[in-house]
Amino acid sequence: MAKEREPRKPFNAKREAKLIPGYIILILWVLFTVVLLGWVFGASFSTTKEIYKGTALQFQSGFHFENYVKAWNGSHVSTYFLNSLIYSLSSCVLLIVICAPAAYVLSRFKFIANKVIQTGFASAMGVPVIMIILPLFSLISGMGILNNVIANKALLIVLYVGINVPYTTIFLLTFFSNISRTYEEAAAIDGCPPKKTFWKIIFPMAQSGLATVTIFNFINIWNEYFISLIFANSDSMKPVAVGLYGMINSMKYTGDWAGMFAAVVIVFLPTFILYIFLSEKIIGGVTGGIKG
Numbered sequence: 001m002a003k004e005r006e007p008r009k010p011f012n013a014k015r016e017a018k019l020i021p022g023y024i025i026l027i028l029w030v031l032f033t034v035v036l037l038g039w040v041f042g043a044s045f046s047t048t049k050e051i052y053k054g055t056a057l058q059f060q061s062g063f064h065f066e067n068y069v070k071a072w073n074g075s076h077v078s079t080y081f082l083n084s085l086i087y088s089l090s091s092c093v094l095l096i097v098i099c100a101p102a103a104y105v106l107s108r109f110k111f112i113a114n115k116v117i118q119t120g121f122a123s124a125m126g127v128p129v130i131m132i133i134l135p136l137f138s139l140i141s142g143m144g145i146l147n148n149v150i151a152n153k154a155l156l157i158v159l160y161v162g163i164n165v166p167y168t169t170i171f172l173l174t175f176f177s178n179i180s181r182t183y184e185e186a187a188a189i190d191g192c193p194p195k196k197t198f199w200k201i202i203f204p205m206a207q208s209g210l211a212t213v214t215i216f217n218f219i220n221i222w223n224e225y226f227i228s229l230i231f232a233n234s235d236s237m238k239p240v241a242v243g244l245y246g247m248i249n250s251m252k253y254t255g256d257w258a259g260m261f262a263a264v265v266i267v268f269l270p271t272f273i274l275y276i277f278l279s280e281k282i283i284g285g286v287t288g289g290i291k292g
Contacts, residue, residue, distance in 0.1 A: 037268075044068070044261040051257050067262035076235050077263045080243030083232075085270075086153070087239055088221045091160040092214045095168045098161070100210065103172035104198055108184070118173070124166040129226060137230055152237055156228060160221050168213050175209035176202070215278055219271050240267040 039056070045063045046056040071077050106118055136159070145151040179202060187197040203210075225241040232238045238246070244267060247260055 040261050041265055043258065044265045046258055048255060048257045051261075064258065067258045068266065070256075071259045071263040071266060075247055075259060075263055076238075076243060077240075077266055079235060080238055080240045081266065083153070083237060084222050084239040084241075084267075087156055087160060087228075088218050090157045091164070091221050092217050094157070094161045095164055095217055096210060096214060099165055099168040099172055100203065100206070101198065103169045104176050104202060106169070107173050107176040108181075118170075121166040121169050125170065129163060133227060133230055140231075146231070146233065149234070149236055152231060152233075156231055156237070159227055159231070160224065163227070164217050164220065168217060171213045171216075172206070172209060175206055179205060211278065215274055218274065222271055 042057040042059075043051055044067055045065070046059065047061060047064060050056050050058070050060060072081075106114060140146065140155065145155065183201055183205070184194075184197050187201055192200070222239075223241055224239070225245070228237075228239045228242050229245075232242060235243075244263060247263060251257060251260060
């Protein structure tokens with residue numbers, strides 16, 4: 001049965017007038033963002049000479065699509081992009097496989113260490129990454145795996161997963177708590193064991209929460225800089241954040257600003273597309289779960 005829509009509240013001039021300052025700030029921020037991103041996008045189709053002259057958006061010499069080809073093939077952007085894609089997708093899948101069952105158990109079953117584990121996850125979210133990275137680097141460097149490309153990539157994925165486990169578990173724990181227990185009771189009456197109940201019934205019902213936390217994790221890992229700066233010590237392992245920083249530093253020698261802006265657009269596109277097509281899932285997952 002379709003959910004009935006709530007009737008719209010009548011227009012209230014006083015209430016709307018109080019919201020005007022917020023609207024103004026929001027409109028100004030949107031305009032600033034659109035202008036900034038629009039200029040970067042336009043500059044990526046221009047030339048370095050036109051950028052220096054301030055005529056990047058006039059396209060006096062036409063659209064230079066070769067900037068994207070040059071950035072993708074000549075500036076290692078393809079390698080950085082693929083690395084970030086591997087790190088982000090692998091980490092997000094592992095985080096769901098690990099944290100979804102853990103969050104479900106913590107939200108449904110009462111045992112002695114339940115509150116202790118929840119408190120531990122919440123406390124871990126407040127630990128700065130810089131406090132654990134240097135001891136980790138000292139430990140891992142002693143293992144002698146930093147020079148192995150495959151082992152180092154696997155290590156980065158493990159680190160991304162470990163660092164994001166507390167946030168993901170707490171987020172999903174809150175979401176699972178909003179799902180009615182009547183579904184599990186009905187499944188138990190039909191003889192369905194708890195493990196099967198979770199994977200066949202509860203897990204599919206939590207799609208909006210799973211999608212939301214996956215999007216947030218993907219964006220965080222895609223844009224992550226500090227961990228990869230420490231552990232990704234070669235171009236074949238660097239993700240986009242570290243790779244772009246290296247490109248910016250090289251601009252003082254190459255001066256190819258048009259190519260750099262093309263690289264920025266390439267790197268920015270995945271997260272932008274996620275926001276455009278999955279914005280409703282993000283809002284739905286943040287504002288509430290499934291109740292009933």
